[in-house]
Amino acid sequence: MTRICRFSFVVLPNIPANAKWAQNGVTVAGGNEKGSSTNQLDNPLGIFVDEDLTIVIADPSNNRIIQWKKDDTTGQIVAGGNGQGNQLDQLNDPTDVLVDKETDSFIICDPRNQRVVRWSRHSSTTQGEILIDNIVCWGLAMDEQRYLYVSDVVNHEVRRYKLGDTNGILVAGGNGLGADLNQFNEPKYLFVDRQQNVYVSDWNNQRVMKWSKDAKDGIVIAGGQGQGTDLAQFSFPQGLFVDTLGTLYVADQWNDRVMRWPQGTSQGTVILGGSGFGPEANKTSDPTGLSFDRQGNLYVVDHYNHRVQRFSLE
Numbered sequence: 657m658t659r660i661c662r663f664s665f666v667v668l669p670n671i672p673a674n675a676k677w678a679q680n681g682v683t684v685a686g687g688n689e690k691g692s693s694t695n696q697l698d699n700p701l702g703i704f705v706d707e708d709l710t711i712v713i714a715d716p717s718n719n720r721i722i723q724w725k726k727d728d729t730t731g732q733i734v735a736g737g738n739g740q741g742n743q744l745d746q747l748n749d750p751t752d753v754l755v756d757k758e759t760d761s762f763i764i765c766d767p768r769n770q771r772v773v774r775w776s777r778h779s780s781t782t783q784g785e786i787l788i789d790n791i792v793c794w795g796l797a798m799d800e801q802r803y804l805y806v807s808d809v810v811n812h813e814v815r816r817y818k819l820g821d822t823n824g825i826l827v828a829g830g831n832g833l834g835a836d837l838n839q840f841n842e843p844k845y846l847f848v849d850r851q852q853n854v855y856v857s858d859w860n861n862q863r864v865m866k867w868s869k870d871a872k873d874g875i876v877i878a879g880g881q882g883q884g885t886d887l888a889q890f891s892f893p894q895g896l897f898v899d900t901l902g903t904l905y906v907a908d909q910w911n912d913r914v915m916r917w918p919q920g921t922s923q924g925t926v927i928l929g930g931s932g933f934g935p936e937a938n939k940t941s942d943p944t945g946l947s948f949d950r951q952g953n954l955y956v957v958d959h960y961n962h963r964v965q966r967f968s969l970e
């Protein structure tokens with residue numbers, strides 16, 4: 657029985673400690689070669705899985721956000737898609753997206769335009785509005801109180817914003833590029849738990865950091881042993897998720913695998929992939945974004961195959 661914690665921003669599944677997922681994924685978005693039609697993706701990155709199982713995908717090379725409703729065979733462009741540019745109806749290489757339920761809008765990281773933008777989900781929407789300017793963002797997360805967290809890959813920090821406030825407060829990093837516990841080397845994706853602890857994939861440091869609320873240093877909760885293929889290592893960690901038991905899930909991009917790290921362990925286990933890249937259903941090739949639905953099914957952005965795969969919880 658899966659108990660549901662209903663947050664305003666994401667529904668957390670309770671995943672049993674001994675959980676296993678089907679090794680063959682089912683394509684739920686894209687998978688029709690790389691391209692710009694609405695049934696295609698082009699180097700997809702971050703995803704958000706909504707309560708009704710609509711999947712929202714950052715589709716950077718198409719300069720758009722596209723959503724696929726459950727069982728759809730084609731997607732629907734919901735932001736951008738008007739060429740590369742910095743007009744309000746355009747995006748330039750978006751990397752991440754989430755849904756703000758309160759305003760029924762998408763919040764989008766648009767790094768090449770150095771901004772975070774909001775697009776209403778209303779069908780008449782033709783352009784976005786700028787929420788935060790002058791930030792080369794990468795990952796986004798929202799907590800229960802609707803604070804927005806944004807990673808900054810130039811300043812190597814994570815800031816928390818009250819919606820409508822453009823300055824934000826520093827919550828992780830901010831001490832320049834480096835590998836100390838108070839630093840990052842390109843912080844990418846984010847996850848925030850109910851206690852407002854912030855989890856960060858520290859891409860170039862090959863580690864995942866946890867910053868407790870108000871901490872001055874982070875702790876390494878996975879990796880940090882250099883780039884490599886060992887179970888204690890990553891090769892460029894990307895999307896991440898933390899379940900209600902505190903178990904960490906990480907898309908280990910260049911190792912073509914998804915790792916699971918129970919809390920307090922010094923190495924992870926491979927739950928998907930890990931046998932190289934390729935188009936087969938049991939491969940995750942260059943995985944980037946990662947999320948779960950309320951049933952505990954795992955969604956992985958199979959970046960290299962321009963598709964999103966769903967792996968069912970068994």
Ligand SMILES: *[C@@H]1O[C@H](CO)[C@@H](O)[C@H](O)[C@H]1NC(C)=O
Binds near residue numbers: 936
């Ligand atoms: C992955 O799937 C392919 C094709 O179905 C199969 O030949 C191969 O043995 C599978 N690999 C693993 C590691 O299960």
